[in-house]
Amino acid sequence: MSWLVTGGAGYIGSHVVRAFHAQGIDAVVIDDLSSGKEGFVPAGIPLVQGSILDGDLLEATMTKYAVQGVVHLAGFKYAGVSVTRPLHTYEQNVTGTATLLAAMERAGVDRIVFSSSAAVYGTPDVDLVTESTAKRPESPYGESKLIGEWLIADQAKATGLRHTSLRYFNVVGSGTPEVYDASPHNLFPLVFDALLDGRTPRINGTDYATPDGTCVRDYIHVADLAEAHVVAAKCLDAGEPVEPVYNLGSGDGVSVGEIMTAVASATGIDFVPEVGPRRTGDPARIVASGELAARDLDWRMRHTLPDMVTSAWEARRTATEG
Template sequence: MTVLVTGGAGYIGSHMVWALHDAGEAVVVIDNLSTGFDWALPGDVPLVRGDIGDEALVARVLSEHGVDAVIHFAGSIIVPESVANPLKYYKNNTANSRSLIAACAAKGVDKFIFSSTAAVYGDPEIIPVPEDAPLKPVSPYGTSKLMTEMMLADVAAAHDFRYTALRYFNVAGADPRGRTGQSTAGATHLIKVAAEAALGKRAHLSVYGTDYPTEDGTAIRDYIHVADLVGAHALALERLRQGGDSAVMNCGYGHGYSVFEVIEAVRKVSGRPFETRMEARRPGDSVRIVADASRLRAELGWQPRHDDLTEIVTHALAWEEKLAKRNS
């Protein structure tokens, strides 16, 4: 049995590949390396450079490697960019996912884990937000992911095919063992950007919106350590292998931090001041998104091990320092 990881050379994907590799799983990766890096992978994991929208390529990989399960990370993830360039997101996230799912259905690959997002909720009225909350995305990014969820549900109803859609909240941190991390230039993740600013890689950090209806005026997010997120995927895979039915689950800790709280944590851990600049709100950003992850805990037995903002920031900073040495 082999697991195909799409986007496996990227941020979350590379952590997933390392976790599977550590567990002795056979793994193959498809990645076009537009935002990923081949050096982020274990040296003995096959990397097929290509696009998941290429059904013939995907079908060949599924057959040649005896793939029985897919963990799908490949796609575009920047909310403001999706507002400015929606067609890119409907191609990379929706159309290409359709091609990947079609190849799986044709080859009889019946276990599929999808990297979805809390952006499908838009501005939720209930906090923490449960999976059955109204789905009202406020960006093409969120809509493109929701459309893929809808396709998965329809395919599962029509074929011998089961899936788990994991709705991520804000993923942060890096591999505690320092093997991989968020390495993409120009990334927009707050903790990544703040770590870069603390290390002098950026001249300043922009705070987008200080007039939100929150305690300090900045947006609030539920930050989940990438290692805990990957652990949820491993449990979801095991559940599908044991015959579990299709499911949708939130991935978060159930509490949030404001932008200013994150900035203060990075300053404290790094011991370095850095400039912040107040900017207008960005289109597509929500006020407050915090997960109700009780389904994940109950159905998968998920127990996070890194639910600590200081630890998340520490790992992110350590990776930035290692990345700076690598790129010097």
């Protein structure tokens, strides 16, 4: 028996696969490698190259590898780009999820951990986001993730599917030097690329109502996130009660200014970030509570900010040197 990890060749997915392996649970990966990398999949883990839009391939893979449950991470994850590519976003994230659920039903697979997103909340008007905070997604990406949650919940009502969805904000760091965040839109890769290119990293706005004037966000280490996915899967396997959704939040955010200081310390590159104007739509603070996940999924911040930055920098440099 094994767990299927869709998108398991990606930055987060490959960490989830490693977390399963560390727990002695077999895993199999399906990924179309549009953003994932074959080299991110650990040796000995089956990799099926294909799309979650291919229902026959999904069903065949689940049958071949005796899949008992699915961690669903595959999808189009660029919120900003989704605004200009809404149809593509919906196809990958909504049609893809519906196709997966149909294939699971045909294959008799009755449990799923869904990788959702804090983008379902849009710009919250509270200091600390909880699972009950109003959902006001502001991009096709956020909308597609919320619809994915609805699809799974409706399928559960119809078929008894066991499920939970994990919402999280900014995932950083690395659990192994072989895997790094390659996104062209995330803060850490943007800062590291600037330093490696000899440019000065940039902060957008220093006049927010925060302690140092820069935006405060919720950053979590990718290895902690991966571990939570495996704990959720084990709860579903054991038939233990779980909530339909959990926030994986720190409860206490980190400012962009603090990150810049930590990056200078970790890299040994002394720099003073450039300051640009605020970006439209950037709220001063977005931080989530992880209390429910701490209660049920052993969720906690096992890594500090220096851990996050140092591990991310090491992985990025390993990729550059390799």
